[in-house]
Amino acid sequence: MMLAVKVHKRDAERTRRMLMELGALARGYAVKREGAFVFFPVMRPVEGFELIEASFERLERRPHSYREVVEVPDEVRPLLPSSFDIVGDIAIIELPEELMPYGRAIGEAILKAHRHIKAVFAKGSAVSGEYRVRELIHLAGERRTETTHRENGIKLRLDVARVYFSPRLATERMRVFRMAREGEVVFDMFAGVGPYSILLAKKAGTVFACDINPWAVRYLEENRKLNRVSNVIPILGDVRGIAGQLKADRVVMNLPKFAREFLREAITSTKKGGVVHYYGFSHEEYLFGEHERIILETAEELGRGVKILGRRKVRPYAPRQFNIAIDFMVL
Ligand SMILES: C[S@@+](CC[C@H](N)C(=O)[O-])C[C@H]1O[C@@H](n2cnc3c(N)ncnc32)[C@H](O)[C@@H]1O
Structure with missing residues (x-):
């Protein structure tokens, strides 16, 4: 009392x-x-x-960060990451080797600090292979990898273990959306579950959305229905097989690791005056130069001209390395 x-x-x-x-x-x-x-x-x-x-009921105070409540030895405490990715209701954290033995405690602490998170996984490998997916190690909560993520006013259903998805690109996607024009034809060459395609469909006439990963295209189809956008056309397969057969006003090339290998396909699929959004990885010492040289050379080989419209660092992805974007017009 x-x-x-x-x-x-x-x-x-x-x-x-x-x-x-x-x-x-x-x-x-x-x-x-x-x-x-x-x-x-x-x-x-x-x-x-x-x-x-x-008599009164005690209120449970939620910690501001999982680091306030996690129980790990003092010597590894400074290694605790200050942030992690949240995809829908799933948290994905990158832990250094020394913290892996405390994975479960870290996962439980994240669940305690964030009411809306239901499952926690650690990154088990870098993103790799053609599908650009990574291994995940379950730490705590539900053993579930399927979720619904919300960004830029759209809903994206996806399986974090089967498809590529990064919540860190939301701002970049919105930037591209702002540049888009009403009624245009868009070609999303590496569409994944559709974060660009579904968003751009709100302005575009038609969006051709290609991906080689059958899981990505399955979710893309689901997301098309979920967001009621009938003007997205999912295409399952290698983009090399369809590029050049369609001509778009806007082409999105979100495959930074291998983008330069697909420049021919991108340029031949772009209408005169159309825009390509090219993504790449760069060391901080040569952010744009090398990529731009390859863009200009490839266009020249194809008898086309190029005008660079913009360049930006999208996000850091490794020490001194950046995910960069270059927007260029094909003439
Ligand atoms: C980095 S992810 C980007 C996905 C999506 N744009 C996003 O922002 O979440 C690249 C995607 O390209 C797909 N991909 C890789 N090689 C491909 C190819 N040759 N043809 C079509 N899609 C391909 C992968 O399956 C993967 O989903």
Whole structure:
């Protein structure tokens, strides 16, 4: 039982403010309501109020960061990452080798600190292979890899173990969306589950969305329905097989590791005056130069001209390495 102030509900808000100003309100308890009355737990008697004894439920305080509650030896504590990716209700964290033995404790702490996270995985490898997926190691919570992610006003259903998806590109996708024009034809060469395609479909006339990973195309189809965008045309297969057969106003090349190998396909699929959004990886010492040289050379070989419209660092992806973007117009 605790000491409590009893007031009529019409005076509740005024009383709460007054008790806080006096520093008398006991924190960490749920305020109680009974009929027309409200009861505030207090730490000492407060003059001018009706005082009674009452019991209160404790409020569970959520930590601001999982690092506040995780139990790991002091010597590895400085290695705890300050952030992690959240895809839908799944957290994916990159742990150094020294922290792997404490993976379960770290996973449990993340679940404790973030109510909406239901499963935690550690990155088990770098993104690799044609499908650009990585191994994941289950740390805590549900053993589930399928989720629904929300970004830029769209919903994306996906399986983090079977397809590529990075929530860190949301701002970049919005940037491309802002550059898009009403009614244009878009060619998303490496569409994944559709974060560019579904978003661009809100402006475009038609979006051709290609991917070689059958799981990605399965989710792309689901996401088309989920977001009610009928103007996205999913294409399962190697983009080399279809490039050049269609002509687009806007081409998205989000395969940074191998983008330069697909420049021919991108340029031959772009209408005169159309725009290509090219992504690559670069060391900080040669951010754009090498990529631009290859873009210009490839265009020249194809008898086309190129005008660079913009270049930017999208995000760091390794020490001194960046994911870069170059927008260029094909003439
Ligand atoms: C880096 S992911 C990007 C996915 C998506 N654009 C996004 O932002 O989440 C690259 C995608 O390209 C696909 N891919 C790789 N090689 C391909 C090819 N030759 N033809 C078509 N798709 C390919 C992979 O399966 C993968 O889904």
